[in-house]
Amino acid sequence: MKNAQFLFWKSCFLLISLLLSAEAISQNQPSEKKPEIKELKEVLVNGNAVEKRKKEESLNVETVNSSFIQRNLGGSLMQSLQKLPGVKTISIGSGGSKPLIRGLSFNQVIVVENGLKHEGQQWGADHGLEIDQYAVNRVEIIKGPSSFIYGSDAVGGAVNIKPLPLPFKNTFGGSVDLTGKSNNAQFGSSLNLFGRNENWFFDTRVTAMDYGDYRVPTDKVQVYSYEVPLYKNHLRNTAGRELDFHLSTGYSGENLKSVFYFSNVYAKSGFFANAHGLEPRNVDTELHDKSSRDILMPYQQVNHLKVSNTTSFNWKNHAFETQLGFQKNFRREWSHYVNHGYMPPIYPEDMYAPQDLERQYDKNVWSFSAKDEFAINRHQITVGTNVVSQENAINGWSFLIPAFNQINAGLFVYDKIELNEKWFLHGAVRYDYGKIKMQSYYDWFQSPVSENNQTQLEYLQRSQDLTKTFDSFTWSAGINYNPGKLSLKANLGSSFRMPIAKELASNGVNYHYFRFEKGNPNLDAERSYQLDLGMEWNQQNWSFQLTPFVNYFPNFIYLNPTSAHDIYYGAGNQVFEYEQSEVFRYGAELQTRYYFIKSLSAEIAAEYLYSEQKSGSKKGYTLPFSPPPSVLLGLNYEPQIDFLKDTYFSVDYRFTAAQNNIVPPEKKTAESHVFNVALGTKVKTGKEDISINIQIQNLFNTRYLNHTSFYRLIELPEAGRNIIVSMKIPFSFSR
């Protein structure tokens, strides 16, 4: 049955792609592509720049700007980008999410902001990316291995948040963003101020958000086998708030540009109260259900500070760029003390950590990078290096991963050869070195250990002093061919990822999923080989894009559920242990848009992914968090109305197929049908245009599960109907 369904899906997808591509090729009549001028904040960027980038890049790149985010505004940056095929999220509640690119996430996808690799606790599914989506102007998503540019971790892809464009000379202005959401009663606001004289500029932003528990179309949920009643459809204690500051300032001259970035992103959010700890829990419903806006225990607080300087200067035909950065990610998880294993029933008074501090991670990261771009004949060469050093401290009464220090360094050369207007060749090689030093940790309480029929009380050692080094050589080769309206690309590349402390040395309970997680100190660096193809057709009333890929991992690092239980710290919970297995994956995304008339267009975006473990204890199984096939059908109407600009009405229907291809401890997820509508416009008022966007997500309040949601395992459905209204009011002061 399962195989039959798969076959059906595969053949459907194959058929559709073949038909559509045949269609695309048969339509060969010439037509003019009007250069589209897009307004990106205060700077006008020619739409063709994005097109050009796509045509000259052999990896599959999707670029979106702030107006895309505004139209598709979700609870967090990645949720707002989910409309792009191949891009999904692992969401935690309504305000946080992690990127899931073609089924890979966590440390296999990197996020770059202003050129700096974002370093938080990427491995955890229980908190989102610490990025303020209002501060994002342009995002580039690379769906494919980009290790040769970014080093370790960019196995699955990269989300590159570009620096803000500089304000125009002699300007002073800003904007106010206002957002309201009905489902979780969210209010959000972001204030931006910027200015520039001839060469000096600044750009600041403050964003604040406050939201309540989100609502689901059901009055009870099943957490494993436990039934949990919900009060007024609220997912108890999933409220949150966020407060973010940004400042970029610097100098921009003819040959020298130096920009300082400062940002601080703070978020506090609750966890669904009935599912945290060692087992599903009863909670004081009177206390919890009194208000849907309060954040009670368990909750988390994350603060991410970033400071960096990027300086670029030109000398002869060289363009140099250096970057110095510092990041501090401080994350705390608060929860009532629950003794487990042989912890004392009453929390000791002289403990090193506060009673309710379950976990604390304190990460400091220093980074330096430098690169030089220059051209020799047809070669455009980039040579670069980067060094990153990090310190990770832990605290709290529970233990999962040890404290560790890590250093990574890399060196790369990338050559882009423009043979002629139509043909581009790419080649890159990179060498990386990494060293991770983990610290030993002993339990703060004693456990009985039986040896030779004698039982003794001992402080168990949870992690040992351990230093591991890794090095890796990665490469990438690609080609672009752009004969007119058609563009074709192919890329073959390798990438690598150093095992992280969690994978090497974790030894504790995951309180969200009630499982005991154990690291494996013998893991090798993960390697991946991927072939990417891309085909694009663009003409005035019709565009089409197909991006298939095939991917092979000789040693994918995977958290394997075993049949064993841990009787100490794990309090009898199931043991999950890191292992490596061969993995084969393939898939494709398809996007097409057809304009019936100038103002009416239809869009199809589809994605398919298949993963299979080819060896190891889960041979034959898929990988966790595998997104099921999905198709998005959209209709878009953009009428011309006087005194309004960029008016649009759109209806989307997303069909997500069932995911029956699962691996323990996942559950099969049924198919879902979700409708969204959106409309928006810009009102001309003097110099600036006020933009208004309205969305109704999940129009019919459908109850459905998202296979890749953090809360899927405990069967929490996705948010019900959500009306989102957002407004952007720009202003400027004349000088």
Add this chain to the structure above:
Amino acid sequence: MKKIKLLLGILALAFISSCSSDNAEIDTEYPVVDISGSNAFPIQCSTIERGKTFTFKASFNDNVALGSYSLDIHHNFDHHTHSTEVESCEMEAVKKPVKPMLFINNYTIPDGVKNYEATAQISIPADVDPGDYHFMIRLTDKEGWQTLKGLSIKIL
């Protein structure tokens, strides 16, 4: 044009060949903890006496092969837990633990077994706090699927 056809050909091949590589059915079924039998113990709302030994009895089933199981008894004086059972038991008032009973142990199941009658002797020390407790049965199968059973019990 030839190149495109070639490309499509390769793509089609990749899809088709991967279809045939789909292997035999994988196990996606959870093991079952059955405490409906007449001699199963404890069941929901069972009572156990201090200073005595009782015998845990339940039957386990799986479609392929069972893995192992663990048993855990911990106090529920704060009423934190609720059970997986429909029936609810009468509870004492909330109280602070002094010397609560704590029992955690894991047990093996012979390899390749689909049906297993589990029994285990558990002795309750005479000096532990009496009151509401929680009895957890966690059963895995060989592939790592796990089923939980949480029972409310009383130690007298």
